[in-house]
Amino acid sequence: MMKCRQGFAILCAAVLVASAVQAQVIDRTLLGQSAQKLTIAIGGFAPFTMDGQDLGKLGAGVLDADLKFTTIFDVMEGAILPFDPTTLQLDQEKVAFPGLAALKVQFLAIAQVSSRGKEAVVEGRLFDVNGGREVFRKRYVGDPKYYRLIVHRFADDILFNLTGEKGVAQTRIAYVSTVSRTAKEIYVMDYDGANPSLLTGNQSINVSPRWSPDGRVLAYTSYRNNNPDLMLLNFDSGRRDVLSAQRGLNITPAWSPDGQWVVLGMSGGTGSGTNLYLLPKTGGTPKPLTAGPAISVSPSFSPNGRQIVFNSDRGGTPQIYVMDADGANLRRLSFQGTYNSSPRWSPRGDKIAFMCRLAGNQICLMNPDGSDLRQLTSSGANEDPGWSPDGRHIVFSSNRGGSRAIYVMHVDGSEQRRLTSGGEAYLPDWSPAP
Amino acid sequence: MQRWGLWIGMGALALSGCVSSGDIEALRRDILAVRSDVAAQAKANENSRQLMDERLRKLESEVQNRVESSLRENQNSRVALNQRLEELGTDTRFVQGKLEENASAIRDLQNRVDDADRRNQQTARRLDALDQQLRALGQQGPRSDATQQGAPPVGQPGAPAPVQPGVMPAPLLTPGPSSAAPVPAVPAPAPATPTPAPAAPPAAQVIPPPEDLYKAALQDYTKGDYDLAITEFRTYLKNYPKTALAANAQYWLGECHYSQKNYPQAIEAFGMVVRDYPESPKVPSALFKQGDAYLQSGDTARGTAVLCELITKYSKTREARLARDRNVRCR
Numbered sequence: 001m002m003k004c005r006q007g008f009a010i011l012c013a014a015v016l017v018a019s020a021v022q023a024q025v026i027d028r029t030l031l032g033q034s035a036q037k038l039t040i041a042i043g044g045f046a047p048f049t050m051d052g053q054d055l056g057k058l059g060a061g062v063l064d065a066d067l068k069f070t071t072i073f074d075v076m077e078g079a080i081l082p083f084d085p086t087t088l089q090l091d092q093e094k095v096a097f098p099g100l101a102a103l104k105v106q107f108l109a110i111a112q113v114s115s116r117g118k119e120a121v122v123e124g125r126l127f128d129v130n131g132g133r134e135v136f137r138k139r140y141v142g143d144p145k146y147y148r149l150i151v152h153r154f155a156d157d158i159l160f161n162l163t164g165e166k167g168v169a170q171t172r173i174a175y176v177s178t179v180s181r182t183a184k185e186i187y188v189m190d191y192d193g194a195n196p197s198l199l200t201g202n203q204s205i206n207v208s209p210r211w212s213p214d215g216r217v218l219a220y221t222s223y224r225n226n227n228p229d230l231m232l233l234n235f236d237s238g239r240r241d242v243l244s245a246q247r248g249l250n251i252t253p254a255w256s257p258d259g260q261w262v263v264l265g266m267s268g269g270t271g272s273g274t275n276l277y278l279l280p281k282t283g284g285t286p287k288p289l290t291a292g293p294a295i296s297v298s299p300s301f302s303p304n305g306r307q308i309v310f311n312s313d314r315g316g317t318p319q320i321y322v323m324d325a326d327g328a329n330l331r332r333l334s335f336q337g338t339y340n341s342s343p344r345w346s347p348r349g350d351k352i353a354f355m356c357r358l359a360g361n362q363i364c365l366m367n368p369d370g371s372d373l374r375q376l377t378s379s380g381a382n383e384d385p386g387w388s389p390d391g392r393h394i395v396f397s398s399n400r401g402g403s404r405a406i407y408v409m410h411v412d413g414s415e416q417r418r419l420t421s422g423g424e425a426y427l428p429d430w431s432p433a434p
Numbered sequence: 435m436q437r438w439g440l441w442i443g444m445g446a447l448a449l450s451g452c453v454s455s456g457d458i459e460a461l462r463r464d465i466l467a468v469r470s471d472v473a474a475q476a477k478a479n480e481n482s483r484q485l486m487d488e489r490l491r492k493l494e495s496e497v498q499n500r501v502e503s504s505l506r507e508n509q510n511s512r513v514a515l516n517q518r519l520e521e522l523g524t525d526t527r528f529v530q531g532k533l534e535e536n537a538s539a540i541r542d543l544q545n546r547v548d549d550a551d552r553r554n555q556q557t558a559r560r561l562d563a564l565d566q567q568l569r570a571l572g573q574q575g576p577r578s579d580a581t582q583q584g585a586p587p588v589g590q591p592g593a594p595a596p597v598q599p600g601v602m603p604a605p606l607l608t609p610g611p612s613s614a615a616p617v618p619a620v621p622a623p624a625p626a627t628p629t630p631a632p633a634a635p636p637a638a639q640v641i642p643p644p645e646d647l648y649k650a651a652l653q654d655y656t657k658g659d660y661d662l663a664i665t666e667f668r669t670y671l672k673n674y675p676k677t678a679l680a681a682n683a684q685y686w687l688g689e690c691h692y693s694q695k696n697y698p699q700a701i702e703a704f705g706m707v708v709r710d711y712p713e714s715p716k717v718p719s720a721l722f723k724q725g726d727a728y729l730q731s732g733d734t735a736r737g738t739a740v741l742c743e744l745i746t747k748y749s750k751t752r753e754a755r756l757a758r759d760r761n762v763r764c765r
Contacts, residue, residue: 329716
């Protein structure tokens with residue numbers, strides 16, 4: 001376990017010592033072929049008060065939201081269960097769930113909340129209703145302060161055991177918030193908007209947070225030394241190091257998928273342009289990828305690390321371009337509208353999300369060859385798209401509710417939901433899965 | 435003259451040794467006169483100096499004004515020139531943007547032409563087959579109901595013509611919903627017991643249309659599934675070598691090999707872009723990658739030669755600039 005500095009403790013998810021009582025694992029490819037949702041019911045979570053809050057009610061709510069958000073589950077309300085889970089003989093070879101099959105419930109998640117000293121304990125179990133067998137059982141223990149994270153972990157385990165897919169319930173979102181007329185600080189919150197906390201706090205302007213692929217470092221641009229420098233915040237050590245402080249801009253960083261390189265926009269070179277440079281994460285001489293008087297910024301790597309999509313006005317208006325990671329083989333991808341920006345390559349590789357200006361600023365999707373343009377938003381001005389690590393969701397900022405706030409939606413544009421409240425929030429970036 | 439008179443007078447007095455009061459009076463008058471003369475002279479001098487000063491100042495300020503205004507003019511014209519240059523730069527960028535848009539439109543058209551071509555060929559083949567069937571029917575005479583019904587449907591409506599089914603990995607060749615399977619030449623033997631299908635028999639495999647195949651291949655490359663992408667690009671090149679996307683497929687095939695650090699295969703594939711598709715806009719990139727692959731595999735001489743070819747033949751391209759950044763020494 002790494003040393004957890006105060007303020008970063010929340011990022012040290014391993015505080016949860018999960019003593020796993022691993023049961024057998026059923027077919028993980030269950031969802032590989034079918035798009036049909038799995039029906040799951042949540043039971044247990046009996047009232048249990050600790051530090052003044054009912055962990056039972058809270059846990060049921062968190063698990064319900066987590067499972068629904070995956071888009072893989074139809075979640076039945078616990079209230080519909082025709083029996084009290086505590087009365088079931090759960091430890092038998094074959095468990096009977098009277099009346100559940102008739103409700104077409106396929107899986108049953110049961111959690112029992114208790115405490116051990118000052119720690120909260122969740123005994124999580126997942127049952128296959130038709131087979132009458134236990135899919136897995138795991139005990140989650142941790143500080144009640146991180147109780148939501150404990151339940152998130154149970155949710156991710158349910159998803160992983162049924163589909164083999166890594167869930168996003170334990171992920172976080174970094175974003176920028178305006179704290180005063182002159183200060184913009186970087187914050188981080190849980191993926192569902194809970195537990196927002198300040199990361200920078202230097203009373204200066206801090207923008208463009210980008211998680212490293214292992215989630216241990218955050219790259220961002222800070223004006224704290226009166227020049228937009230590129231900083232690296234190391235969560236393990238708490239250190240903030242300057243990676244690039246060339247005179248002029250050092251902005252819009254992107255990590256290579258292997259976490260060894262950062263590509264950023266710099267204006268310090270010869271000529272008037274802002275161009276993309278490749279820089280080792282340990283520092284060194286930046287290698288130019290683009291050249292000329294145009295502005296080329298906002299890079300994003302393809303998941304195989306061999307392509308970079310970015311934004312450039314080399315054709316007169318800001319458009320989306322893609323090039324090989326060595327700078328060769330440049331192609332323009334966007335041809336509709338006079339303003340397209342902020343491209344982000346999906347973690348699955350099959351889509352690029354970007355801001356398109358079609359009747360206002362909107363979030364659009366296209367294939368990496370520029371085909372199949374789709375508009376996902378329509379209400380308000382929507383900007384700064386970013387992907388969840390599983391490629392199923394998109395985070396973005398929108399002013400549809402008055403002030404600018406962080407929103408999430410599914411990749412098909414459905415279920416757009418606001419995460420932040422109060423103040424101005426924008427430029428979100430979704431962390432990798434733990 | 436008066437002064438001389440005065441001095442002589444004074445000398446005479448001194449010689450005579452005695453001075454009358456009338457003389458002194460006269461002398462004083464003379465002195466006063468002389469003083470007033472001197473003062474007048476000084477005043478005149480002062481006036482003329484002031485005049486000179488004034489003229490000098492005027493001259494000076496005029497010179498300065500002229501210098502300043504000419505400097506200003508210079509600066510204005512330089513600013514104007516800069517502005518004009520910047521405008522030109524912006525104009526050029528807009529023109530470049532329009533060019534990009536036109537090129538994209540042409541690519542789209544080319545793809546549509548390719549698609550139409552392919553359909554035409556399919557239709558022609560189907561017509562040929564029908565023609566042959568009709569002829570066969572004509573030769574057999576009117577007593578052919580049974581055979582006609584039992585004959586394999588060569589030209590089933592809606593079914594794509596079988597285009598050389600090759601051996602393909604399963605994920606790619608899931609037949610589309612509308613495509614009926616072509617009848618295999620040799621029927622696959624039915625397995626006695628249902629086994630969990632280790633490898634699907636290639637009976638129901640159809641080569642997808644070029645654009646779908648190309649997209650699938652590019653996507654698999656992007657995801658890093660290089661082996662699958664290589665098979666797909668090869669299938670594309672084998673079946674659709676004359677389409678507009680063929681040069682690109684050849685390039686990406688090289689990229690797949692390069693990404694696997696399989697430099698000999700990458701060198702060969704990039705070389706084929708240059709050789710087989712010399713008009714393709716991918717040629718400079720292919721040369722750059724080929725040169726790089728040579729360098730990566732330790733063949734500095736060949737790598738340098740290829741990069742130098744790129745620098746000479748395509749000097750204005752981005753790739754030539756990237757090659758120059760590598761500090762290759764060309765003769």
